[in-house]
Amino acid sequence: TNQSKQKVHAARKAIEYVEDGMVLGLGTGSTMDVFLDLLGERVQAGLQIKGVPTSVKTEQKAKQLGIPLTTLSDHPKLDLAFDGADEIDPDFQLTKGGGGSLLREKMVDVTAKQFIVVADESKMVNQLGAFPLPVEVVKFGWDSIREQLEALGCDAVLREVDGLPFETDNDQFIIDCHFHQIENPHMLRDQIKSIVGVVEVGLFLDMTDIVLVGVDEEVIIYEK
Numbered sequence: 001t002n003q004s005k006q007k008v009h010a011a012r013k014a015i016e017y018v019e020d021g022m023v024l025g026l027g028t029g030s031t032m033d034v035f036l037d038l039l040g041e042r043v044q045a046g047l048q049i050k051g052v053p054t055s056v057k058t059e060q061k062a063k064q065l066g067i068p069l070t071t072l073s074d075h076p077k078l079d080l081a082f083d084g085a086d087e088i089d090p091d092f093q094l095t096k097g098g099g100g101s102l103l104r105e106k107m108v109d110v111t112a113k114q115f116i117v118v119a120d121e122s123k124m125v126n127q128l129g130a131f132p133l134p135v136e137v138v139k140f141g142w143d144s145i146r147e148q149l150e151a152l153g154c155d156a157v158l159r160e161v162d163g164l165p166f167e168t169d170n171d172q173f174i175i176d177c178h179f180h181q182i183e184n185p186h187m188l189r190d191q192i193k194s195i196v197g198v199v200e201v202g203l204f205l206d207m208t209d210i211v212l213v214g215v216d217e218e219v220i221i222y223e224k
């Protein structure tokens with residue numbers, strides 16, 4: 001499809017930022033799957049890099065591709081982190097978490113000297129919020145947390161898969177918050193994070209350095 005071609009073009013451009021000796025953050029999602037395939041080819045051709053995966057899914061795919069892995073403990077500061085996004089606004093503010101990996105993604109992405117977002121043009125929005133905002137919460141008292149999230153002005157829904165609650169790699173739940181539009185992402189992030197039992201929220205604010213967007217056969221490069 002046009003969208004998948006756009007992901008390939010954006011991922012190809014992202015690979016150009018990778019240099020020998022770098023330690024990389026490896027994001028999660030279908031766009032990052034394209035990036036990982038390309039990175040795997042470069043590693044097979046001799047590229048010397050290590051990656052910190054942001055999910056079990058990415059870890060397993062990276063292993064299959066022969067991409068050497070390391071950890072945040074061994075590399076608390078990464079050279080580059082690459083990741084997808086669900087929404088990207090004109091200030092490079094992101095909603096993420098559609099794949100349920102937002103906690104490890106944010107932990108990894110925030111440690112990088114440069115955080116590079118790779119996306120197709122469908123992710124570009126004028127205002128965040130049309131995409132239901134993922135919030136990772138502890139299992140204990142999750143419904144009370146859900147009610148407190150609703151009090152902030154959204155429909156808050158426990159994410160389920162095949163009729164069972166979705167469980168993150170960290171053995172926690174995701175609550176998807178339907179705000180429809182988010183006027184003040186910074187205020188909302190702080191309000192959500194102050195609810196006891198909330199672990200992390202899919203608002204990635206003031207973190208993104210470069211956005212690579214596939215648009216038809218081109219890639220638009222946005223830099224802060």
Ligand code: DER
Nearest residue numbers: 029030031084096097098099
């Ligand atoms: O879950 C995430 O944050 C992913 O990065 C996701 O939002 C992007 O996934 P996609 O590349 O499959 O659209």
